[in-house]
Amino acid sequence: MKLRWRLNIRAKLFMTIFGSCLLVLMVMHWAMRMSFEHGFVDYIRESNEQRLSLLSDALAEQYQQHGNWTFLQNNNRMIYTLLHSLEQSQPRDNFPSPGWRTPFWIVDSQYRVLIGPRKKLPVPRIEHPITTPQGLVAGWVIGSPPEQLTRSTDINFDHQQKRASWIIGALTTLLAAIVTWGLSRGLLAPVKRLVGGTHQLAAGQLATRVRVTSEDELGQLARDFNQLAESLEKNESNRRAFMADISHELRTPLAILQGELEAIQDGVRHLTPAAIASLQSEVMTLKKLVDDLHQLALSDAGALRYEMQPLCLSELAENICATYVQRFRDAGLSLHYRFPPSAPCIGDISRLSQLCHNLLENSLRYTYAGGGLVVSLQQRQNDLQLTFSDTAPGISDEQQQHIFDRFYRAEDSRNRASGGSGLGLAICRAIAEAHQGTIDCRHSDTGGVTLLVRLPLMTREQKI
Known part of the structure; x- marks a missing residue:
């Protein structure tokens, strides 16, 4: 025997609302991750470009003082000292707070490396010219664009943000499930009462009424249900009263007719014109009653003809x-x-x-x-x-x-x-x-x- 798993309306409503909330949460999580990753990389790029610009201005002053690049060749300590002095001299609001995220090179006007890693210059790259007061380009400060995170601190920060976003997403999903469950129960409570009332009404309990708790469409449906139950109860009461009344009305003339006929049959009463008139009177009473009932039945059915x-x-x-x-x-x-x-x-x-x-x-x-x-x-x-x-x-x-x-x-x-x-x-x-x-x-x-x-x-x- 093949069994089917049937979902009730509460489960369907819960799955619909919760699925919608889950979809919104997933889209928001993806959008926030994309925004963070791109924004963080853009922030690092802007910080490096600002440092490269400050470094190129400082090297231009040093070049003006020495007249050539001999002072810089194989002198990494001078670069560190120069960078440290720049950090100390610049206001904190104007100087980028993070350190170098990508490698940089200092080259002369012929692109010969003076300071930097022993590898080929990157392509693409960021170039800031070292310009003398006379407008001559004495060299370049070159940095590689930060297309991805390379420093361990940045990578750890990115992982931390990912974990935090997943934890927030899980907690938000749990909260959405709890709220959706309570919401589905609250919304379907009037429907559940209507279903129970309908079952009782179908079982013949015409005195059944449901409680109206709102003024919306469900409340109007509950009021209509109560009105329907009241009409059915009234119609059933009228039907029973009608059957009792009509049986009583028919019983009286029939009892008289039976008594009259039995009296004539037993010889207690003779078949005289007066007896026939009495029987005829009861027959006419029955005929009028039947005619009136027939006319009302035709009127209720809309079949009574009127010649206007x-x-x-x-x-x-x-x-x-x-x-x-x-x-x-x-x-x-x-x-x-x-x-x-x-x-x-x-x-x-x-x-x-x-x-x-x-x-x-x-x-x-x-x-x-x-x-x-x-x-x-x-x-x-x-x-x-x-x-x-x-x-x-x-x-x-x-x-x-x-x-x-x-x-x-x-x-x-x-x-x-x-x-x-x-x-x-x-x-x-x-x-x-x-x-x-x-x-x-x-x-x-x-x-x-x-x-x-x-x-x-x-x-x-x-x-x-």
């Missing part, structure tokens, strides 16, 4: 309200409505009719006897506001936040005893949003609930 066309919302709402007047009276409620002569908009007539029917049924089912409902339509600058305001009972602020949720009903006042499945207002919200509008819930001045439907006003281009 110009219409007058005031005329549509007035016709629907007129059909409910008698039903409200029979329930001991009043129904008042007032609409402007014209309220043009673009919409689906059947869907908007369903919205009005659901809101009217909602007030008819839940409003206490003796109260009533007021329906009004107001045309504003950019939209139409259709208002349904009924009387007691009302709902709390917390219930307002959930009134458009599926299967939600305020159990203290608007309970299942009044009928309904809790899907009507959810369908109204879906219809309003499909028309680019909104629906809101507020407390009414008469102690009940006010539902406000806002729909876009027909524009001039849509009229054309």
